[in-house]
Amino acid sequence: MMKNRQHIKWGFLFFFLPVVLWLFLLIVLPHLELLRLSFTKANTGKLTLDNYLAFFREPIYWLTFVRTAGYSILVTFLVMVISLPVSFYISKMVRGRMTGALMILILVPFWVSELIRVYGWMILLRESGILNHFLVTLGFFKEPVEMLYNDITMIMGLVYTSMLFMVVPVIGVMDDLDNSIIEAAYDLGASKIAIWRTIIIPHCASGLVNGGIIVFMLVLGSYLTPNLMGGKNSLWFTEQIYNQIILYFNWNQGAAFGFLLLALSSLIIWVLLKLTKQNLKEVVKK
Amino acid sequence: MESALSVQNVTKRFGDFTAVDQVSFEVEDGKFFSILGPSGCGKTTLLRMIAGFYKPDGGTLLFNGKNMDGVAPNKRPVNLVFQNLALFPMMNVHENIAFGLRRRGERGPEVDRKVRSLLERVGLPESGKKQISQLSGGQKQRIAIARCLIMEPTVLLLDEPLGALDAKLREHMKVELKTLQSQVGTTFVYITHDQSEAMVMSDTVAVMNNGHFEQIGTPQELYHEPKSSFVAQFVGNNNKLRVRLHRDAEGDTIARYSDRYDFKLAQKFEQSGLEDEYDLFIRPEAVIINPGEGRENFQTVPVDVTSILFDGGNSRLMVKPLGTEGELVVALPQTREYDSIRSGDRIQVGWDLNKTVCFKRSDWKLYDEE
């Protein structure tokens, strides 16, 4: 082993340098630059708090921020509620081959790009959409109703686009739940509700949190779904960032917004991890 | 007296395969009853029917005389200790034991009192706050049993709960489980493929094979008076010699071995067609080394010693009857009387005719045969 030390060192550098370059040039330094810009005045380069103060002065900014955070939490919760029974069905109620087939069926739509999925919902739900066409033809509605561009549709779209990231980890932990544990609870007199409450949900907690972190992060940072399915009043915080940078070309303001979004997502993920006594490494590894 | 558990002609089929075929037995209150059989013999299916997880295709199950037909598993006066114990990892020991009481709607200090008294009875009075992962294998065992006993079941079913333990601990738990059962007085129905577990702990053992019971009896009966070739092979160690039977001039049954030896049998065979293939069983400890002359009802054979397997109190001689390719295992008592025997020696061995049993050859093979 001692004789090999020189070789090992070269091998180590071969792996080490690209990784360090990647992480510093593409992750660390850009974020430091983001932080620096958020504290500088446009054009002059002087230090200032104006960009952050603007956020608090303009209600449209901080209201959008709060709304985005609140809706992201709501979507995460809804996704958990839907994913539990779906995962349970796939993992525990159907037989082996059917499980594999359903698993593929669940995964396939999520390989398709988010844009196409959102587009699908648009042609289904808009005023001239498929659903309206059927409802009017069948006589349920007198005239078409705009079902797109409102908060409820937007939330449904966000649930749809992020669901997989909950279903997969929850099926993972559900598979680890030994059937005999459920049988034992049943044998000791537990009702269905009691089994769900005392056995299944506590067992799935880690999967729910892992999925919850990913879903929350995706929803919070999502742009396409709120932009295309939400209405004019359903402004999402990522749209504010987009507007500042692309439309108004106010990069310093955009940097401050970006940093606020990053801080919010880090904070909520940190709280979730602390609540469940996990750390990020374990979550990502699953 | 009414039986705690009465199983009458119970049958279970999976498609064309009959897993349990017309099985009947009774278990008296407070007894330790074991069902012993190789894997795939149907014992788990039978147990799951008693617990209510499978619905029998025929037959009747009675607990204390009450018919269990159509009674859901969680409504039966029976609880199951699972093979992997199935302790709830998301709860601590106390919550695990209290689980069943809580589901019945019991609340308050009474639950705590019951849990504590049960923890004392299983010898783990201070473990209530512990997590399941903090327990040793043997402790988990006791908690799993306590979790069921708190429900005060008529019958406690145990599905090979010692299977997951290592050999040393298993030896220890056998004794402990037996003691626990006699202390609490609950009827135990225990299934296992390990004949030693069944023999050590049980009042009564049922030997199961291919979906039916071969024999029900005390461990002693099964060992000394097996009623079938399967039981003779499965319960305890046994020498099996392939023999053909015929009658001699006096009308006694003679077993011919390797076309060379004629062994007299104490057993009487009435049926004709004695020339068929039979198996003669002799326990290793029934074979006496250098028996000497002048014993009644005794059969001696000259043999070559092929090897000596020293294993303390369990030492054995492997011997080959002269002029055959067969092999006999002979118990070698460590009394220093036989220390002079060496591999390759020619000696005499013999056995009391009453200590052999003979059955028509069955197709069944013990798993460690070639």
Place this chain on the structure above:
Amino acid sequence: MIRSLPSSKRYRYGFTLFIILYFIFLFAPLVVTMILAFNDSMYPALPWQGFTLDWFFGKGPTKYGIFHDQTNLRSLFTSFKVAFSVMIVSTFLGTCAAFLFEQENFRFKGALYFLMIAPLVIPGVILGISILMFSNTIGLFIEDHLNIYVKFLGPGFPLVVLGQSSFISTIVALVVSARLKKFDRTLEEAAYNLGANKAEVLWFITLKYLRPSIIGGAAMAFLMSFENFNTTIFLVGSQATLPINMYMQVRDGSTPVINAISFLLILGTSIFAVINLSKGNKKIL
């Protein structure tokens, strides 16, 4: 409840109905999108005007099919170019990272590992703007001090590739790590023992063992890059990638040619997904 426990008919049927509804919810938008690609109408909507392949092969002047639609074809080509480059870059970086974190020990390993997984929980929008700002600052700096304009550092192809690789490399690293973790290192020792050198061991033993995961990771990198929108939107120059181009058409309203593109992409990704899944690559992340 589970299969071995009895449950009422109502419970079972209720549950099955829920699952059927779930799958309808899952597939409705995709199926509708695909069907309308064949509708002989100027709008991606009902009523059904008859079957046509014009949205694939139409040469104009009213209906330009995808195969004659220069803008979309160009963006499709750009996307392929980007995805291919990202695949190469992130497979290399990800595999290096997997080796670094699974097989080497060094100071600050924990901190560096944390940095590596951070991109997974940083919203893509933020990755995009931070890289844009950083490269812009460097560009300005070079221009001010050396008087050279570095085109490379402005929005455009190289920046898109780097921006996407910044987080896709992490995903490849996790996929490869998962397999490397199961690698029995005594195999390497056995190879050394038989006279192989470090490079030979790496090539003949370790990389050979990792091959399925590297291919799987590369495939995933390609797809993720091909579909990326959030990061790309800030880094893209004059050459739009397909998602960016489609986004503008979807937002402003378009002919069913978008459905035709979607049809091809759904078909492509589905085949890709089924192949990938049937090879046992169950992990999607």
